[in-house]
Amino acid sequence: MSGIEIAGLVLGAIPLVLASLEFYADGIAVTKRYLKFKHDFKSMLVELKTENTMCINSITMLLIGVVKPKEMNDFLEDPCGDKWKDPKFEKKLKERLGTTYESYLDTIREMNNVAIVFKQRLKLNDSGQPQFTDQKTFKEHYKRLKFSIQKSDYGDLMSRLKQSNTALHRMTTQTISLEALQQSSKLHRAQAIPKFNVINDRAHGFYSALRSGWKCPCHANHSVSLRLETRMDDVASDDDSEDSDDESMRDPFHVLFRYSHLHAASPTSPGSPKPWTWEEADVRIVEKQSVPTPAASGPGPKGVRFASQARNAVKAALDPNSNMKPIQDLCAAICTLQQPQREVCLELLATEIAKQKYGVHIYPEKDPPQNPEAWTVKSLRHVLQDSKFTRHDRLRLAVTLASSVLQLHETPWLDDNWSKDQIFFIKRSDKTIYDHPFVSQHFNTTQQSTPTPLPAALTRVIRNQTLFALGVSLIELWYGKHLSELHKLEDGPKDTGDIMNDLMTNYATADRLVDELYSEAGGKYSDAVRRCIRCDFDHRAKSLEDATFQKAVYQGVVNQLKENFDFLY
Template sequence: MSGFEVAGIVLGSIPLVISALEHYAEGLSTIRSMQKYEEVFEHLHASFVTISCIYRNACEELLSPLALSDAQLYQLLEHHETSSWESPKLNEALRNRLGSNYLPFKSSIKQLNKKINLFGRKLQLRDNFQPPWTTPTGGNDAAARNKFFNDPFIRIKGGFKSKQYKQLLSSIEEDVNRISSLTAGAIALEPLRLQRRRKANTEYLLKFRQQAEKLYDAFNTRWSSRCMCQCTHQANLRLDIQRDQESGKPSTFKLVFTFGSPDSGQNAPWKPLPVEIEAVDIIDVTKPNNSSLLPNIVIHSNTKADDHWKCLKRAPDIVDLCAALQSCPSLDCIGVMSDKLAKHHIHTLHPPNANPIDKRVTIQQMITTQGATFQIKEKCTLALTLASAVYHLHNTPWLEETWDLNDICILSQSVLSDQPYISRDFPAAATIPVQSQRMRIIKNSIIFALGVALLEISYGKPLHAFVTADDLDATGNRTAFTDYLIADRLAEGLRTRELRNYADATQRCIHCNFEASVFSLDDDDFRERFYQGVIVPLRKDYEYVVSTVAT
């Protein structure tokens, strides 16, 4: 039984003890020789009433900021539904809220529960904390009550143990005050913990984006023009769902190298090649301690960190990347690409049970030509993956402001939601600047593009398939506002099609409705609002669907 389940049990037990003490006081008042103990039990009763208030306040302080309905809050605090306290999501939320105070809080709750049960046994209460003279309907059996208090042994025992009651009460008060202090301390530190988490996430995100950009630059430098193979080289970056706890870990990337269509009917010089990337910072010891760090991006197989460094010293230098990939060994190390600011140690990746990569198809192609529809799990997984990609790769060459589902592809026959990639061609095509008129109504293009992608995934058709005359100008031509007008209309109808979180997140992306004055993901406050307003609700849907399918 978890600490939070016990918290609900204690919430229900304390009022029962208070009621039992009231019954004791009433019973003592009817027996003249026992009236001298009335004051003792009145003190116990008043103390337990205070204990109940302090403990309930602590529980309410913990629960109030959480996203709970009035009915849920009532069940937890008033109805004392212990089953409501067993919710894994509630336990996780409370554990995060308590932080480092979680374990002492849990221990104190368990100790408090034991002492309240001991107090009930000392009062000779039943297991349900009812006095032995009460009836099953809650009434008093006067004869049984008089017999109980007139029993000489009970009278002697009650008088002899009155001091022990007070000692046990004092110990219970200490536990409750400790629980209240732990709760108040955790709540007071919550803003500081949130600030530290945001700072750590900001540093991680900045580092991740820098490393992703340097990786792109490394490919672009070597494939900025057609090499002798006369093919368009493609780097397909796998999009994974990033977790908060990864902020303290090295950035990792997985890619698959493929080709565009070869010229003059030539065959591609090598087969699609999967690799894995780990980014490692290297400190230049010849510079002062305050000098900037130079990143080293390492591409390696799925092995322990120490293993893939063993071949670094003997790894060959890569002069021609295409030729190196063409002649790469079947296992592990390919070689090292050296640049001015970074090194790239390349290893092949051999994922277990990997299917052969026999074709490349974009999500847009699946929707447009194949009429693809997505199951709920695929839809929630893909939505969260794309939102995570926007959060981590915005303002990098991997993800342009006006990206769409043509940039997202799969490379095999495996399940779509398991293998989404973002594809970039080298040499890179020139980017089209965003229309200035469009920017007047669309506050953040890359987030709007995410909203459009979520709409297309939901409706199973490209946005332009829903155009009406009202979306065009007087001559029937598209304008800078056409996409927005279509997206606005489709977003309104999404609530009857999708889970609420999916619909809300999509509408926020289309309208950039984050209650902010700055709309750049480079701004810490706006980025946090995007995270809470889009990624968090999409993750809730994803976790719900995954847990439902698993059961």
């Protein structure tokens, strides 16, 4: 017998004891000799009825939401029925009770043991019924069976029953309260938007610092690749205080520094090798705090000042930057990492620290990259055709790209008209890491790429170019094909070389596929694609700089893609 079946037995056992007590009470009433026990016996009967009602209520509360409303009566009216034996039912209860499950069953077992002893002391038969049916013969059977009709003889059982019932009630109400809190917290997190504005600001600051970080004559050969992350858990906590040092990112940026394959040997040393190839690092972008003067800071509340000082003291004690090394040139600093000693934090940039809004702390990987000369870069355009790039990989990437759009929009890392050609993967040791996509930037100061603006006539059709690009990528990821491969003649001429015509054709193809997706990809994924392609968010605003619009995109696109992925995998 499974543990939860005992709960059904208790629901059936206590009413049997009650029915027997009522039968005995009626027998006492017709036997004048035992009338002195009538009041106490009735009192015990009332107490047991109360405990039985509490038990039923507790178990009913637990069943609500676990069993269907139309099946509730079947569970309560047939406590020993087959429904209590269903493994699926027990699994649902176990999930609901969580860590309370075993304690709950132990309490139920104790109540069942009390019911068993009650039956024994009342001399009931195996079916839990009195061994006689004629109340007028109560005196005769009372002497024969020798059961007690004094309340005091059942006091220990009533005490055990009350204690168990109280524990059962408390565990049930706590379980329901915790469930409500968890649902509320889940709803809050679903409605809350991660700190994308903070991440976006840090991404701007990081790029700005990198542009001034290459002091070497070979800067045109260098690139920095920024790994794309979902960062959906980077949400402000209710415990975050207003006077915390800053709105910081929970996790650092992860980057790859590359000495480009375009490197050429100098005329004076034609055979000179590259000083380095690849380096991998975590980068923390920290907002620099100005130190207030006593006159400017004022006295302030003593408690708040002490709390702030205490937090700062703890942070200072845990600060991993004890090996901080201020640097002026990234290339020269990376060259030093070729030496065995790599446990260092590079602070960029020492000579321009006063000009920077943020401090840039670079933490190289503890171990040097393995065989970096063999590393190669593959764009999403090429990866889409890779048979090893599974649908699981593609749908996971869909979530990452959608979240990354909110993090990096309108930064140099992600153009408005980005595409599969700007998303990269690193192939190491003959294996492409599909769950680590990157965007990349070269730092040739003489060549600054400027994004092509959307023709004015198209802005009424493609209301947000960045989201349209995301929608196209989502379509390509679902089908595992380029948009051009999904083109039909009815969509218009393609690859004409005319920006206006080609964009209109791409829009027509994507818009057609939006409706076709619903029969293949399901509601959540298709809704996300539709909103991106048609900018269908029921908002006048169309800029991701608008907080309300950004939240609508997060809930209507990013969350939908994440829920779809979690459901499938």
